[in-house]
Amino acid sequence: MRRSLFFLILIAVYAAVMIVHDAGSAEEIRVWGGKMDDFxxxxxxxxxxGQNEKKAWGGWVEKLPRTAEVVALTKEAEKLAKAEGYDKELFYAVSWAQFPDTVKMELNTGKGMFTVTYLVGEHxxxxNRGFDIIIEDEIVEEEYVTPGQNEIDIIRYEGIEVKDKVMSFEFAGNPKTGAGDLNAMFSGIEVIPALAVDPKQKLATTWGTLKGARN
Structure with a gap:
Protein backbone atom coordinates (compact mmCIF):
# COMPACT_ATOMS: atom_id res chain seq x y z
CA MET A 1 0.00 0.00 0.00
CA ARG A 2 2.77 2.41 0.98
CA ARG A 3 4.75 1.53 -2.15
CA SER A 4 1.73 2.22 -4.36
CA LEU A 5 1.15 5.55 -2.64
CA PHE A 6 4.83 6.43 -3.04
CA PHE A 7 4.70 5.79 -6.78
CA LEU A 8 1.48 7.80 -7.08
CA ILE A 9 3.19 10.73 -5.37
CA LEU A 10 6.21 10.45 -7.69
CA ILE A 11 3.99 10.43 -10.77
CA ALA A 12 1.97 13.40 -9.53
CA VAL A 13 5.08 15.44 -8.71
CA TYR A 14 6.63 14.61 -12.09
CA ALA A 15 3.45 15.64 -13.91
CA ALA A 16 3.24 18.89 -11.96
CA VAL A 17 6.90 19.72 -12.64
CA MET A 18 6.39 19.11 -16.36
CA ILE A 19 3.37 21.42 -16.36
CA VAL A 20 5.37 24.16 -14.65
CA HIS A 21 8.29 23.61 -17.05
CA ASP A 22 6.11 23.83 -20.15
CA ALA A 23 4.36 26.92 -18.82
CA GLY A 24 7.68 28.56 -17.99
CA SER A 25 9.05 27.94 -21.48
CA ALA A 26 6.30 29.98 -23.18
CA GLU A 27 7.41 33.55 -23.82
CA GLU A 28 5.62 36.87 -24.15
CA ILE A 29 6.86 38.60 -27.30
CA ARG A 30 5.92 41.98 -28.74
CA VAL A 31 7.05 43.38 -32.08
CA TRP A 32 6.39 46.76 -33.68
CA GLY A 33 6.58 47.14 -37.42
CA GLY A 34 8.73 49.42 -39.54
CA LYS A 35 11.40 49.88 -36.86
CA MET A 36 14.86 48.57 -35.99
CA ASP A 37 15.06 49.85 -32.42
CA ASP A 38 13.11 48.48 -29.48
CA PHE A 39 10.33 50.54 -27.94
CA GLY A 50 10.24 44.25 -36.66
CA GLN A 51 12.96 45.14 -39.16
CA ASN A 52 15.43 42.84 -37.40
CA GLU A 53 16.26 39.23 -38.22
CA LYS A 54 17.84 36.34 -36.33
CA LYS A 55 17.47 37.88 -32.89
CA ALA A 56 17.03 35.86 -29.69
CA TRP A 57 13.30 36.65 -29.86
CA GLY A 58 13.05 35.97 -33.61
CA GLY A 59 12.68 38.34 -36.56
CA TRP A 60 11.74 38.57 -40.21
CA VAL A 61 12.50 35.67 -42.54
CA GLU A 62 13.17 35.26 -46.26
CA LYS A 63 12.97 38.94 -47.22
CA LEU A 64 13.42 42.22 -45.36
CA PRO A 65 10.04 43.99 -45.18
CA ARG A 66 9.64 47.50 -46.52
CA THR A 67 8.65 50.31 -44.17
CA ALA A 68 6.16 53.16 -44.20
CA GLU A 69 5.07 55.82 -41.74
CA VAL A 70 1.63 56.89 -40.58
CA VAL A 71 1.76 60.69 -40.37
CA ALA A 72 -1.11 61.05 -37.93
CA LEU A 73 -4.00 59.16 -36.36
CA THR A 74 -7.60 60.25 -36.14
CA LYS A 75 -8.92 61.17 -32.71
CA GLU A 76 -11.10 58.06 -32.76
CA ALA A 77 -8.05 55.93 -33.53
CA GLU A 78 -6.17 57.43 -30.60
CA LYS A 79 -9.13 56.76 -28.30
CA LEU A 80 -9.33 53.14 -29.46
CA ALA A 81 -5.62 52.56 -28.90
CA LYS A 82 -5.84 54.01 -25.38
CA ALA A 83 -8.96 52.01 -24.53
CA GLU A 84 -7.24 48.79 -25.61
CA GLY A 85 -4.11 49.58 -23.60
CA TYR A 86 -1.71 50.41 -26.42
CA ASP A 87 0.42 53.51 -26.95
CA LYS A 88 -0.51 55.38 -30.11
CA GLU A 89 3.14 55.38 -31.18
CA LEU A 90 2.83 51.67 -31.99
CA PHE A 91 0.57 52.50 -34.94
CA TYR A 92 2.78 55.14 -36.59
CA ALA A 93 4.81 52.72 -38.74
CA VAL A 94 4.37 49.45 -40.61
CA SER A 95 6.41 46.60 -42.02
CA TRP A 96 4.99 45.74 -45.45
CA ALA A 97 5.65 43.79 -48.64
CA GLN A 98 4.95 44.67 -52.26
CA PHE A 99 2.60 42.06 -53.73
CA PRO A 100 3.22 39.26 -54.64
CA ASP A 101 5.89 39.30 -51.91
CA THR A 102 4.66 38.59 -48.39
CA VAL A 103 5.72 39.67 -44.91
CA LYS A 104 7.03 36.71 -42.92
CA MET A 105 8.03 36.68 -39.26
CA GLU A 106 9.12 33.96 -36.85
CA LEU A 107 8.93 34.46 -33.08
CA ASN A 108 10.69 32.20 -30.58
CA THR A 109 7.73 31.77 -28.27
CA GLY A 110 8.41 28.29 -26.96
CA LYS A 111 5.72 25.61 -26.93
CA GLY A 112 2.23 26.26 -25.67
CA MET A 113 -1.09 27.95 -26.29
CA PHE A 114 -1.13 31.67 -27.01
CA THR A 115 -3.32 34.69 -27.61
CA VAL A 116 -2.08 36.78 -30.52
CA THR A 117 -3.04 40.41 -31.10
CA TYR A 118 -2.59 42.02 -34.51
CA LEU A 119 -2.21 45.80 -34.64
CA VAL A 120 -2.27 47.96 -37.76
CA GLY A 121 -2.44 51.63 -38.67
CA GLU A 122 -3.49 52.42 -42.26
CA HIS A 123 -1.24 55.01 -43.87
CA ASN A 128 -8.65 49.28 -49.97
CA ARG A 129 -5.82 47.01 -48.78
CA GLY A 130 -6.64 43.29 -48.77
CA PHE A 131 -4.66 40.33 -47.52
CA ASP A 132 -4.72 37.14 -45.46
CA ILE A 133 -3.29 36.87 -41.94
CA ILE A 134 -1.64 33.49 -41.46
CA ILE A 135 -0.36 32.13 -38.14
CA GLU A 136 1.29 28.72 -37.82
CA ASP A 137 0.37 27.98 -41.46
CA GLU A 138 -3.33 28.51 -40.72
CA ILE A 139 -5.33 31.40 -42.16
CA VAL A 140 -6.77 33.10 -39.09
CA GLU A 141 -8.14 36.10 -41.00
CA GLU A 142 -9.08 35.52 -44.63
CA GLU A 143 -9.58 38.42 -47.03
CA TYR A 144 -8.87 41.03 -44.38
CA VAL A 145 -9.27 44.67 -45.44
CA THR A 146 -7.55 47.43 -43.47
CA PRO A 147 -9.45 50.41 -42.03
CA GLY A 148 -9.65 53.98 -43.30
CA GLN A 149 -6.67 56.29 -43.68
CA ASN A 150 -5.04 57.20 -40.36
CA GLU A 151 -7.34 54.74 -38.59
CA ILE A 152 -6.30 51.61 -36.71
CA ASP A 153 -7.42 48.05 -36.20
CA ILE A 154 -6.81 45.66 -33.30
CA ILE A 155 -7.69 41.98 -33.72
CA ARG A 156 -7.13 39.13 -31.24
CA TYR A 157 -6.77 35.45 -32.03
CA GLU A 158 -7.06 33.02 -29.14
CA GLY A 159 -6.01 29.40 -28.89
CA ILE A 160 -2.97 29.58 -31.18
CA GLU A 161 -0.93 26.44 -30.50
CA VAL A 162 2.82 26.20 -31.03
CA LYS A 163 4.38 22.73 -30.95
CA ASP A 164 7.89 23.44 -32.25
CA LYS A 165 8.78 26.49 -30.10
CA VAL A 166 8.62 28.92 -33.06
CA MET A 167 5.45 30.80 -34.03
CA SER A 168 5.32 31.65 -37.72
CA PHE A 169 3.47 34.59 -39.29
CA GLU A 170 2.73 35.47 -42.87
CA PHE A 171 0.81 38.44 -44.21
CA ALA A 172 -0.07 37.74 -47.84
CA GLY A 173 -2.01 39.83 -50.34
CA ASN A 174 -5.21 38.15 -51.55
CA PRO A 175 -6.80 39.24 -54.86
CA LYS A 176 -10.10 37.70 -53.75
CA THR A 177 -10.60 40.67 -51.43
CA GLY A 178 -11.28 42.80 -54.50
CA ALA A 179 -9.08 45.48 -52.98
CA GLY A 180 -6.90 47.63 -55.18
CA ASP A 181 -3.91 47.38 -52.85
CA LEU A 182 -2.60 43.90 -52.00
CA ASN A 183 0.50 45.02 -50.10
CA ALA A 184 0.19 43.23 -46.75
CA MET A 185 1.49 44.81 -43.56
CA PHE A 186 1.47 45.02 -39.77
CA SER A 187 2.14 47.70 -37.17
CA GLY A 188 2.38 45.41 -34.17
CA ILE A 189 2.24 41.78 -33.07
CA GLU A 190 1.66 40.82 -29.45
CA VAL A 191 1.95 37.19 -28.32
CA ILE A 192 0.84 36.23 -24.80
CA PRO A 193 0.91 32.69 -23.33
CA ALA A 194 -2.57 31.43 -22.47
CA LEU A 195 -2.56 28.98 -19.55
CA ALA A 196 -5.70 26.89 -19.16
CA VAL A 197 -4.67 25.92 -15.61
CA ASP A 198 -2.42 27.73 -13.15
CA PRO A 199 0.52 25.29 -12.66
CA LYS A 200 0.80 26.11 -8.93
CA GLN A 201 -2.91 25.51 -8.48
CA LYS A 202 -2.59 22.23 -10.39
CA LEU A 203 0.23 21.11 -8.08
CA ALA A 204 -1.72 22.05 -4.94
CA THR A 205 -4.83 20.26 -6.20
CA THR A 206 -2.88 17.09 -7.03
CA TRP A 207 -1.18 17.03 -3.63
CA GLY A 208 -4.50 17.65 -1.89
CA THR A 209 -6.05 14.71 -3.73
CA LEU A 210 -3.20 12.42 -2.70
CA LYS A 211 -3.46 13.51 0.93
CA GLY A 212 -7.16 12.76 0.85
CA ALA A 213 -6.52 9.29 -0.57
CA ARG A 214 -3.86 8.67 2.06
CA ASN A 215 -6.24 9.55 4.88
Whole structure:
Protein backbone atom coordinates (compact mmCIF):
# COMPACT_ATOMS: atom_id res chain seq x y z
CA MET A 1 0.00 0.00 0.00
CA ARG A 2 2.77 2.41 0.98
CA ARG A 3 4.75 1.53 -2.15
CA SER A 4 1.73 2.22 -4.36
CA LEU A 5 1.15 5.55 -2.64
CA PHE A 6 4.83 6.43 -3.04
CA PHE A 7 4.70 5.79 -6.78
CA LEU A 8 1.48 7.80 -7.08
CA ILE A 9 3.19 10.73 -5.37
CA LEU A 10 6.21 10.45 -7.69
CA ILE A 11 3.99 10.43 -10.77
CA ALA A 12 1.97 13.40 -9.53
CA VAL A 13 5.08 15.44 -8.71
CA TYR A 14 6.63 14.61 -12.09
CA ALA A 15 3.45 15.64 -13.91
CA ALA A 16 3.24 18.89 -11.96
CA VAL A 17 6.90 19.72 -12.64
CA MET A 18 6.39 19.11 -16.36
CA ILE A 19 3.37 21.42 -16.36
CA VAL A 20 5.37 24.16 -14.65
CA HIS A 21 8.29 23.61 -17.05
CA ASP A 22 6.11 23.83 -20.15
CA ALA A 23 4.36 26.92 -18.82
CA GLY A 24 7.68 28.56 -17.99
CA SER A 25 9.05 27.94 -21.48
CA ALA A 26 6.30 29.98 -23.18
CA GLU A 27 7.41 33.55 -23.82
CA GLU A 28 5.62 36.87 -24.15
CA ILE A 29 6.86 38.60 -27.30
CA ARG A 30 5.92 41.98 -28.74
CA VAL A 31 7.05 43.38 -32.08
CA TRP A 32 6.39 46.76 -33.68
CA GLY A 33 6.58 47.14 -37.42
CA GLY A 34 8.73 49.42 -39.54
CA LYS A 35 11.40 49.88 -36.86
CA MET A 36 14.86 48.57 -35.99
CA ASP A 37 15.06 49.85 -32.42
CA ASP A 38 13.11 48.48 -29.48
CA PHE A 39 10.33 50.54 -27.94
CA UNK A 40 9.36 50.64 -24.26
CA UNK A 41 5.69 51.53 -23.92
CA UNK A 42 4.04 53.45 -21.09
CA UNK A 43 3.48 50.19 -19.18
CA UNK A 44 7.15 49.26 -19.42
CA UNK A 45 6.62 46.53 -22.01
CA UNK A 46 9.33 46.07 -24.64
CA UNK A 47 8.35 45.95 -28.31
CA UNK A 48 11.13 44.59 -30.52
CA UNK A 49 11.90 46.21 -33.86
CA GLY A 50 10.24 44.25 -36.66
CA GLN A 51 12.96 45.14 -39.16
CA ASN A 52 15.43 42.84 -37.40
CA GLU A 53 16.26 39.23 -38.22
CA LYS A 54 17.84 36.34 -36.33
CA LYS A 55 17.47 37.88 -32.89
CA ALA A 56 17.03 35.86 -29.69
CA TRP A 57 13.30 36.65 -29.86
CA GLY A 58 13.05 35.97 -33.61
CA GLY A 59 12.68 38.34 -36.56
CA TRP A 60 11.74 38.57 -40.21
CA VAL A 61 12.50 35.67 -42.54
CA GLU A 62 13.17 35.26 -46.26
CA LYS A 63 12.97 38.94 -47.22
CA LEU A 64 13.42 42.22 -45.36
CA PRO A 65 10.04 43.99 -45.18
CA ARG A 66 9.64 47.50 -46.52
CA THR A 67 8.65 50.31 -44.17
CA ALA A 68 6.16 53.16 -44.20
CA GLU A 69 5.07 55.82 -41.74
CA VAL A 70 1.63 56.89 -40.58
CA VAL A 71 1.76 60.69 -40.37
CA ALA A 72 -1.11 61.05 -37.93
CA LEU A 73 -4.00 59.16 -36.36
CA THR A 74 -7.60 60.25 -36.14
CA LYS A 75 -8.92 61.17 -32.71
CA GLU A 76 -11.10 58.06 -32.76
CA ALA A 77 -8.05 55.93 -33.53
CA GLU A 78 -6.17 57.43 -30.60
CA LYS A 79 -9.13 56.76 -28.30
CA LEU A 80 -9.33 53.14 -29.46
CA ALA A 81 -5.62 52.56 -28.90
CA LYS A 82 -5.84 54.01 -25.38
CA ALA A 83 -8.96 52.01 -24.53
CA GLU A 84 -7.24 48.79 -25.61
CA GLY A 85 -4.11 49.58 -23.60
CA TYR A 86 -1.71 50.41 -26.42
CA ASP A 87 0.42 53.51 -26.95
CA LYS A 88 -0.51 55.38 -30.11
CA GLU A 89 3.14 55.38 -31.18
CA LEU A 90 2.83 51.67 -31.99
CA PHE A 91 0.57 52.50 -34.94
CA TYR A 92 2.78 55.14 -36.59
CA ALA A 93 4.81 52.72 -38.74
CA VAL A 94 4.37 49.45 -40.61
CA SER A 95 6.41 46.60 -42.02
CA TRP A 96 4.99 45.74 -45.45
CA ALA A 97 5.65 43.79 -48.64
CA GLN A 98 4.95 44.67 -52.26
CA PHE A 99 2.60 42.06 -53.73
CA PRO A 100 3.22 39.26 -54.64
CA ASP A 101 5.89 39.30 -51.91
CA THR A 102 4.66 38.59 -48.39
CA VAL A 103 5.72 39.67 -44.91
CA LYS A 104 7.03 36.71 -42.92
CA MET A 105 8.03 36.68 -39.26
CA GLU A 106 9.12 33.96 -36.85
CA LEU A 107 8.93 34.46 -33.08
CA ASN A 108 10.69 32.20 -30.58
CA THR A 109 7.73 31.77 -28.27
CA GLY A 110 8.41 28.29 -26.96
CA LYS A 111 5.72 25.61 -26.93
CA GLY A 112 2.23 26.26 -25.67
CA MET A 113 -1.09 27.95 -26.29
CA PHE A 114 -1.13 31.67 -27.01
CA THR A 115 -3.32 34.69 -27.61
CA VAL A 116 -2.08 36.78 -30.52
CA THR A 117 -3.04 40.41 -31.10
CA TYR A 118 -2.59 42.02 -34.51
CA LEU A 119 -2.21 45.80 -34.64
CA VAL A 120 -2.27 47.96 -37.76
CA GLY A 121 -2.44 51.63 -38.67
CA GLU A 122 -3.49 52.42 -42.26
CA HIS A 123 -1.24 55.01 -43.87
CA UNK A 124 -2.16 55.02 -47.56
CA UNK A 125 -5.00 52.83 -48.88
CA UNK A 126 -8.18 53.53 -46.89
CA UNK A 127 -10.49 50.49 -46.89
CA ASN A 128 -8.65 49.28 -49.97
CA ARG A 129 -5.82 47.01 -48.78
CA GLY A 130 -6.64 43.29 -48.77
CA PHE A 131 -4.66 40.33 -47.52
CA ASP A 132 -4.72 37.14 -45.46
CA ILE A 133 -3.29 36.87 -41.94
CA ILE A 134 -1.64 33.49 -41.46
CA ILE A 135 -0.36 32.13 -38.14
CA GLU A 136 1.29 28.72 -37.82
CA ASP A 137 0.37 27.98 -41.46
CA GLU A 138 -3.33 28.51 -40.72
CA ILE A 139 -5.33 31.40 -42.16
CA VAL A 140 -6.77 33.10 -39.09
CA GLU A 141 -8.14 36.10 -41.00
CA GLU A 142 -9.08 35.52 -44.63
CA GLU A 143 -9.58 38.42 -47.03
CA TYR A 144 -8.87 41.03 -44.38
CA VAL A 145 -9.27 44.67 -45.44
CA THR A 146 -7.55 47.43 -43.47
CA PRO A 147 -9.45 50.41 -42.03
CA GLY A 148 -9.65 53.98 -43.30
CA GLN A 149 -6.67 56.29 -43.68
CA ASN A 150 -5.04 57.20 -40.36
CA GLU A 151 -7.34 54.74 -38.59
CA ILE A 152 -6.30 51.61 -36.71
CA ASP A 153 -7.42 48.05 -36.20
CA ILE A 154 -6.81 45.66 -33.30
CA ILE A 155 -7.69 41.98 -33.72
CA ARG A 156 -7.13 39.13 -31.24
CA TYR A 157 -6.77 35.45 -32.03
CA GLU A 158 -7.06 33.02 -29.14
CA GLY A 159 -6.01 29.40 -28.89
CA ILE A 160 -2.97 29.58 -31.18
CA GLU A 161 -0.93 26.44 -30.50
CA VAL A 162 2.82 26.20 -31.03
CA LYS A 163 4.38 22.73 -30.95
CA ASP A 164 7.89 23.44 -32.25
CA LYS A 165 8.78 26.49 -30.10
CA VAL A 166 8.62 28.92 -33.06
CA MET A 167 5.45 30.80 -34.03
CA SER A 168 5.32 31.65 -37.72
CA PHE A 169 3.47 34.59 -39.29
CA GLU A 170 2.73 35.47 -42.87
CA PHE A 171 0.81 38.44 -44.21
CA ALA A 172 -0.07 37.74 -47.84
CA GLY A 173 -2.01 39.83 -50.34
CA ASN A 174 -5.21 38.15 -51.55
CA PRO A 175 -6.80 39.24 -54.86
CA LYS A 176 -10.10 37.70 -53.75
CA THR A 177 -10.60 40.67 -51.43
CA GLY A 178 -11.28 42.80 -54.50
CA ALA A 179 -9.08 45.48 -52.98
CA GLY A 180 -6.90 47.63 -55.18
CA ASP A 181 -3.91 47.38 -52.85
CA LEU A 182 -2.60 43.90 -52.00
CA ASN A 183 0.50 45.02 -50.10
CA ALA A 184 0.19 43.23 -46.75
CA MET A 185 1.49 44.81 -43.56
CA PHE A 186 1.47 45.02 -39.77
CA SER A 187 2.14 47.70 -37.17
CA GLY A 188 2.38 45.41 -34.17
CA ILE A 189 2.24 41.78 -33.07
CA GLU A 190 1.66 40.82 -29.45
CA VAL A 191 1.95 37.19 -28.32
CA ILE A 192 0.84 36.23 -24.80
CA PRO A 193 0.91 32.69 -23.33
CA ALA A 194 -2.57 31.43 -22.47
CA LEU A 195 -2.56 28.98 -19.55
CA ALA A 196 -5.70 26.89 -19.16
CA VAL A 197 -4.67 25.92 -15.61
CA ASP A 198 -2.42 27.73 -13.15
CA PRO A 199 0.52 25.29 -12.66
CA LYS A 200 0.80 26.11 -8.93
CA GLN A 201 -2.91 25.51 -8.48
CA LYS A 202 -2.59 22.23 -10.39
CA LEU A 203 0.23 21.11 -8.08
CA ALA A 204 -1.72 22.05 -4.94
CA THR A 205 -4.83 20.26 -6.20
CA THR A 206 -2.88 17.09 -7.03
CA TRP A 207 -1.18 17.03 -3.63
CA GLY A 208 -4.50 17.65 -1.89
CA THR A 209 -6.05 14.71 -3.73
CA LEU A 210 -3.20 12.42 -2.70
CA LYS A 211 -3.46 13.51 0.93
CA GLY A 212 -7.16 12.76 0.85
CA ALA A 213 -6.52 9.29 -0.57
CA ARG A 214 -3.86 8.67 2.06
CA ASN A 215 -6.24 9.55 4.88
Missing amino acids: KDSDGRIWHG WSPN
